[in-house]
Amino acid sequence: MSTVLGLLPLLVLLFLAGTLIRAGWQLALRPLHPHRMLLLSLSSASTLAVLGLAQLLPAALWWVMWLEALGLVVAIAFAGRRALAPADAVGTEALPPRRRRLLEAPSRASLIGEVVLVIVLLGLAVYAG
Amino acid sequence: MSAPTDPPSPHGAPSDPPPVDRRPKPPPPTVDRRRVLALGGIGAIAVLGAAALTAPRPRRLGEPSGDESLTSALAPYLAGHSRVGIAVLDPDVEEPRLAGFGTDDGEGAEEFEIGSVSKTFTGALLALAIEHGEADLSDTVADILGEGATGSDIADVQLEELATHTSGLPTIPPSRLPLTIPASLLRKDPYAGRDAEGVIADALAVTPTGRGDYAYSNLAIALLGQLLVRLVGPAYPELLRERVLDPLGLAATTVPEVPANLAPTARDGAAVSGLSAAPWTMAGTAPAGGIRSTPADMATYLQAMRDGTAPGASAATEVLRERSGTRRTAMTWHHLDLDGEAGTVIWHNGMTGGYASFVGWNRDTGLGVVLLTDTALSLDEAALAVLAGEVER
Numbered sequence: 001m002s003t004v005l006g007l008l009p010l011l012v013l014l015f016l017a018g019t020l021i022r023a024g025w026q027l028a029l030r031p032l033h034p035h036r037m038l039l040l041s042l043s044s045a046s047t048l049a050v051l052g053l054a055q056l057l058p059a060a061l062w063w064v065m066w067l068e069a070l071g072l073v074v075a076i077a078f079a080g081r082r083a084l085a086p087a088d089a090v091g092t093e094a095l096p097p098r099r100r101r102l103l104e105a106p107s108r109a110s111l112i113g114e115v116v117l118v119i120v121l122l123g124l125a126v127y128a129g
Numbered sequence: 130m131s132a133p134t135d136p137p138s139p140h141g142a143p144s145d146p147p148p149v150d151r152r153p154k155p156p157p158p159t160v161d162r163r164r165v166l167a168l169g170g171i172g173a174i175a176v177l178g179a180a181a182l183t184a185p186r187p188r189r190l191g192e193p194s195g196d197e198s199l200t201s202a203l204a205p206y207l208a209g210h211s212r213v214g215i216a217v218l219d220p221d222v223e224e225p226r227l228a229g230f231g232t233d234d235g236e237g238a239e240e241f242e243i244g245s246v247s248k249t250f251t252g253a254l255l256a257l258a259i260e261h262g263e264a265d266l267s268d269t270v271a272d273i274l275g276e277g278a279t280g281s282d283i284a285d286v287q288l289e290e291l292a293t294h295t296s297g298l299p300t301i302p303p304s305r306l307p308l309t310i311p312a313s314l315l316r317k318d319p320y321a322g323r324d325a326e327g328v329i330a331d332a333l334a335v336t337p338t339g340r341g342d343y344a345y346s347n348l349a350i351a352l353l354g355q356l357l358v359r360l361v362g363p364a365y366p367e368l369l370r371e372r373v374l375d376p377l378g379l380a381a382t383t384v385p386e387v388p389a390n391l392a393p394t395a396r397d398g399a400a401v402s403g404l405s406a407a408p409w410t411m412a413g414t415a416p417a418g419g420i421r422s423t424p425a426d427m428a429t430y431l432q433a434m435r436d437g438t439a440p441g442a443s444a445a446t447e448v449l450r451e452r453s454g455t456r457r458t459a460m461t462w463h464h465l466d467l468d469g470e471a472g473t474v475i476w477h478n479g480m481t482g483g484y485a486s487f488v489g490w491n492r493d494t495g496l497g498v499v500l501l502t503d504t505a506l507s508l509d510e511a512a513l514a515v516l517a518g519e520v521e522r
Contacts, residue, residue, distance in 0.1 A: 034165045038171060040172075041173065080169035121179070129404075
């Protein structure tokens with residue numbers, strides 16, 4: 001049990017890093033609805049904030065967090081560029097449902113929830129100092 | 130409902146070509162350029178904001194000052210630290226050697242949180258109370274609290290068990306855990322807001338587990354300190370000043386208990402991530418970790434403890450429990466036999482949200498060391514290397 005607890009920070013770190021990589025991958029490579037792009041960006045910001053607040057990275061690895069953030073910003077730029085390109089109306093039916101869903105707008109509730117979560121986490125980060 | 134369509138040819142024979150749709154194709158859906166840019170911009174700002182507010186901060190060791198041979202010998206052990214106070218007690222030399230990194234003068238006058246090294250002061254108060262006949266190691270919680278302890282599972286816990294971390298009390302009372310976790314995440318004092326009476330009430334509500342086995346407990350030492358206050362009189366800060374700090378002349382050593390009592394010059398420390406961490410004044414738990422001091426004061430304290438001239442010096446040397454072949458516990462102090470013939474170290478370390486500390490001496494060589502840092506990063510390796518004689522100083 002104590003071994004599991006000792007490994008918990010590492011497991012949480014790996015899970016959060018995996019979440020960030022998946023979001024970055026989708027932003028960079030998948031056609032997205034603009035609202036879906038925003039949702040993924042905000043959830044990545046929340047994940048980064050949790051990673052930082054939980055202090056899962058030591059000071060010596062300060063650059064890892066910035067590398068992740070810069071990678072995500074580049075991925076958001078790719079997603080925006082793709083969203084601005086003329087939509088290919090033909091062929092979306094051929095996409096698997098999961099990828100087709102990325103072209104649809106997320107629910108308003110999930111978008112609002114993500115905005116609130118980011119604001120709360122950044123507020124906590126400011127409060128923590 | 131969709132219109133019926135012709136069935137496919139059963140033998141794959143070519144069927145009639147589908148009719149050509151001559152209606153004009155709808156234009157591709159237009160994308161509002163401004164909207165996409167705005168949404169992408171918001172997302173990017175959120176990501177960069179999260180990184181800016183929560184990313185670890187690199188720590189760089191401050192400029193060395195004071196004893197040059199000490200700073201050059203210890204620098205390799207202090208990666209990740211920033212402001213460090215150092216005092217070394219050489220055997221047969223009266224004056225401690227003082228040095229520092231990032232300290233203004235290298236004279237050992239900078240204040241640090243000493244964290245759990247505070248427990249050794251509580252141990253000294255216990256030893257003094259025993260010397261004065263005010264307490265006995267076999268006194269129980271019920272002996273001191275009287276009816277206040279009725280019905281508690283720790284009523285028969287003895288002062289000796291509290292002082293040696295064998296009482297079965299957890300380090301944090303279970304009732305406080307839900308508040309401790311967010312405080313740790315927000316880098317605030319997790320013990321704030323619980324005064325002496327609260328600490329006693331928390332301890333009385335605990336059902337001890339593993340009694341008799343060593344289990345490091347802040348709650349046990351905090352309770353020990355507050356029981357001594359009940360026995361002997363004034364509040365913990367005054368009791369400590371009267372019995373230990375003033376006799377030793379430790380004017381720069383304080384027990385603020387609450388943030389309002391901090392000196393205006395008190396600085397925040399840094400968590401292991403390098404982010405700033407609020408001071409830990411610890412309220413009623415101060416006997417377990419709420420003291421602030423300077424390298425110079427701690428050198429004076431350690432020297433008097435080593436030489437047996439400090440009030441309550443027997444707290445460090447009187448072994449009460451054997452933990453293993455190489456580890457023993459005195460009244461809050463730890464004894465460790467170093468590998469080989471390097472001797473026995475009498476020591477205590479500490480860590481708060483933003484500080485770490487180590488004080489100890491080698492009983493066989495007389496060499497002593499005080500290390501204080503404003504980063505919550507252990508100093509044990511550096512200190513034990515000094516005490517084992519592995520550092521060319």
